[in-house]
Each structure stands twice: as C-alpha cells, then as structure tokens.
Amino acid sequence: MRSHLMLLALFAFFVSLVFAVIAKDGAREQLRFGGMMFAGFLAAAIVLGWLMYPFPL
Amino acid sequence: MRATTTTDETQSGTIVLLCLASWAIPGAGHLWLGRRAKGLIFLVALPVMFAIGLAIRGRLFPFDFSDPLVGLEAVADLGIGVPYFIASALGYGVGDVRAVTYEYGNAFLIVAGLLNLLVVIDAYDVMMGRK
Numbered sequence: 195m196r197s198h199l200m201l202l203a204l205f206a207f208f209v210s211l212v213f214a215v216i217a218k219d220g221a222r223e224q225l226r227f228g229g230m231m232f233a234g235f236l237a238a239a240i241v242l243g244w245l246m247y248p249f250p251l
Numbered sequence: 252m253r254a255t256t257t258t259d260e261t262q263s264g265t266i267v268l269l270c271l272a273s274w275a276i277p278g279a280g281h282l283w284l285g286r287r288a289k290g291l292i293f294l295v296a297l298p299v300m301f302a303i304g305l306a307i308r309g310r311l312f313p314f315d316f317s318d319p320l321v322g323l324e325a326v327a328d329l330g331i332g333v334p335y336f337i338a339s340a341l342g343y344g345v346g347d348v349r350a351v352t353y354e355y356g357n358a359f360l361i362v363a364g365l366l367n368l369l370v371v372i373d374a375y376d377v378m379m380g381r382k
Binding site: 196209 | 292359
C-alpha cells in the first residue's frame with residue numbers, strides 16, 4: 195500500500211481505536227469518542243495539507 | 252505488622268508482574284484483570300499496527316544515544332514488548348529509507364510502542380482501583 199491518504203486513515207483508525215478503548219468504558223461512548231477522534235485526525239490532516247500547499251519544500 | 256509487610260510485598264510483586272505482562276503482551280494486563288473486551292482489542296490492534304509498520308518498510312531503531320532522537324525512537328519501538336524481539340530475531344525492521352512509506356512505517360512502529368505503554372499505565376490504574 196503506497197497511498198498516503200489510506201495510510202493516514204489506517205493510522206488514525208488504530209490510534210483512535212486504542213484511545214477510545216482506554217478513555218471510555220461503554221461501547222456507545224467508545225464509538226462516539228473514537229469516531230470524533232478519527233474524524234478530527236482526517237479533517238486536521240486535510241486542512242493542514244491544503245494550508246501547506248502554497249509552500250513548496 | 253509482619254503480616255502487613257508480607258501482604259504489601261505480595262501486592263507490589265503482583266503489580267510489577269502485571270505491568271511486565273502488560274508490556275510484553277499487549278492487552279495481557281487487561282485480560283488478567285478480567286477486562287476481556289479491552290484486552291482483546293489491544294491484543295489485536297497493537298501488534299497489527301506494529302506489523303503494518305514493518306510491512307511498509309519502517310525501521311526498528313538501534314539504541315544509539317549519540318543521536319538522542321534515534322535513542323528515543325528505539326525506546327518507543329521497544330514499548331510494544333515481545334513483538335519487538337520477534338521482529339528483531341527474524342530480521343525485520345531493517346527499514347528502507349528509499350521507500351515512500353518509510354516515514355509512515357516509522358510512525359506506525361513508534362506509535363504502536365507508545366500506545367502499548369499507555370495501555371500498561373491504564374492496566375496499572377485499573378489494578379489500583381482508580382478506574
């Protein structure tokens with residue numbers, strides 16, 4: 195797998211999963227917390243990616 | 252007095268053993284404490300994350316503290332426990348800096364180790380009755 199977006203999503207999924215399971219006890223709370231965290235990871239990556247777009251390395 | 256001391260020593264021995272088991276096998280501490288669902292999730296998710304890191308050519312860093320970041324990365328890699336030793340023994344984790352996924356692989360390996368250390372702390376908290 196070489197797609198950066200897919201790897202980013204996979205990474206966000208695992209991190210969100212572990213954090214949700216550590217931080218919350220009920221399945222519903224875990225799903226909500228994990229989902230929010232996963233969405234936050236993706237949104238932050240996409241927004242930061244576009245913000246950095248005009249600045250070539 | 253003596254009985255209390257013996258009980259304290261037994262309890263601290265159990266805590267050390269629990270933390271070691273939790274570090275060596277991700278999720279083992281939670282399974283030990285009867286938190287079966289959490290333990291199983293950690294047991295699957297963290298080694299899979301570590302394996303993905305190896306599969307996409309991440310590197311297991313050497314314990315070289317002349318470059319502090321490399322040393323710290325090695326400590327983080329070791330956080331995953333037994334999978335680290337298995338991967339090292341089988342010759343995985345050499346890393347390929349030319350691969351486009353190299354940095355992602357490192358992120359997976361390092362974060363899997365650090366998350367497992369958080370899991371150890373969580374197991375400790377559960378045992379102490381804080382959660």
